[in-house]
Amino acid sequence: xxxxxxxxxxxxxxxxxxxxxxxxxxxxxxxxxxxxxxxxxxxxxxxxxxxxxxxxxxxxxxxxxxxxxxxxxxxxxxxxxxxxxxxxxxxxxxxxxxxxxxxxxxxxxxxxxxxxxxxxxxxxxxxxxxxxxxxxxxxxxxxxxxxxxxxxxxxxxxxxxxxxxxxxxxxxxxxxxxxxxxxxxxxxxxxxxxxxxxxxxxxxxxxxxxxxxxxxxxxxxxxxxxxxxxxxxxxxxxxxxxxxxxxxxxxxxx
Numbered sequence: 001x002x003x004x005x006x007x008x009x010x011x012x013x014x015x016x017x018x019x020x021x022x023x024x025x026x027x028x029x030x031x032x033x034x035x036x037x038x039x040x041x042x043x044x045x046x047x048x049x050x051x052x053x054x055x056x057x058x059x060x061x062x063x064x065x066x067x068x069x070x071x072x073x074x075x076x077x078x079x080x081x082x083x084x085x086x087x088x089x090x091x092x093x094x095x096x097x098x099x100x101x102x103x104x105x106x107x108x109x110x111x112x113x114x115x116x117x118x119x120x121x122x123x124x125x126x127x128x129x130x131x132x133x134x135x136x137x138x139x140x141x142x143x144x145x146x147x148x149x150x151x152x153x154x155x156x157x158x159x160x161x162x163x164x165x166x167x168x169x170x171x172x173x174x175x176x177x178x179x180x181x182x183x184x185x186x187x188x189x190x191x192x193x194x195x196x197x198x199x200x201x202x203x204x205x206x207x208x209x210x211x212x213x214x215x216x217x218x219x220x221x222x223x224x225x226x227x228x229x230x231x232x233x234x235x236x237x238x239x240x241x242x243x244x245x246x247x248x249x250x251x252x253x254x
Contacts, residue, residue: 002152003108043133044121044156047073049237051083051093055120063090064236072102076154080212099147106143106159113140115160116202120146137199164192164203170204171252173221175230177245183223185215190244226252 004175008022031075050064068091071083080096082105096102118138124131138146146157170187175181189211190201204212217223229252234245 001240029204041130043123043130043152044073045076045123045130047071047083047156048076049241051091052240062112062236063092064092065232069161070105071159072096072105072156072157074155083084102147102157103144106140106157108140114197115139116160118143118157118160119203120155120157122153135203135205137202141244141252160202162192163253167192168192168202168204169253171226171254172206172250173223173226173230173250175234175245175248175250176226180218180225181227182216182218183219183226185222187215188212226250 010023018095040221050065051066052061055211063131067085067089067112068083070172072081074080080102081093081253082096082102083091083093086092108115108117116137116139120136120138120142121133124134124167136142136146138157143157168184172186173183186206187203188201190198190219192201200211206212230248230250233250234248237243238245
């Protein structure tokens with residue numbers, strides 16, 4: 001399984017002023033006008049928590065065992081960085097200092113300018129709250145355009161992963177500390193081989209209603225496999241921070 005996109009995160013040990021001091025942080029709960037910690041948010045803002053800073057990538061610190069597609073995060077509070085899974089299966093983060101370095105990471109071996117290489121994910125906000133990702137499939141020209149745009153907002157470019165089988169799907173797993181975990185399998189209604197030129201047949205967007213089928217599961221192979229990774233994420237972040245999770249949601253593709 002690949003790719004993680006956390007959507008909800010539970011409580012934290014941090015002491016926040018006023019109403020945040022004893023209450024949990026729920027990214028889907030609109031009562032909280034602002035996040036208690038601007039750096040602790042879902043989506044592209046969450047990638048930084050999956051690996052220590054480049055200076056600390058050594059054998060003395062535990063690393064996260066997780067398969068992540070090549071992921072470039074730009075305009076974060078840190079320098080631009082590239083995240084990937086190394087040969088030992090651990091998430092690694094290294095600094096990127098040029099657009100040319102980004103293009104090199106995503107260069108195709110086929111020299112086909114129409115080949116899908118990546119997907120750009122940029123956050124959409126409403127009244128300073130994260131609402132959803134804006135996603136755009138990228139061939140080489142679009143990839144180059146995204147980099148040269150010099151967008152000052154934070155966004156990520158993740159290597160495009162074509163799902164096994166005839167249709168695109170995601171496994172959305174809900175990890176819960178004190179309750180039963182479960183998952184949803186969201187499968188695109190379109191087949192890869194459909195004659196339509198609609199590029200959305202290559203991905204699944206939960207925001208586009210009536211474009212996918214949903215299957216709910218409380219057991220089975222998909223849930224078992226993804227829960228292993230979710231447990232790894234929770235343990236890793238709790239070791240490296242003062243955050244305690246009650247619930248975490250992540251999307252996986254295979």
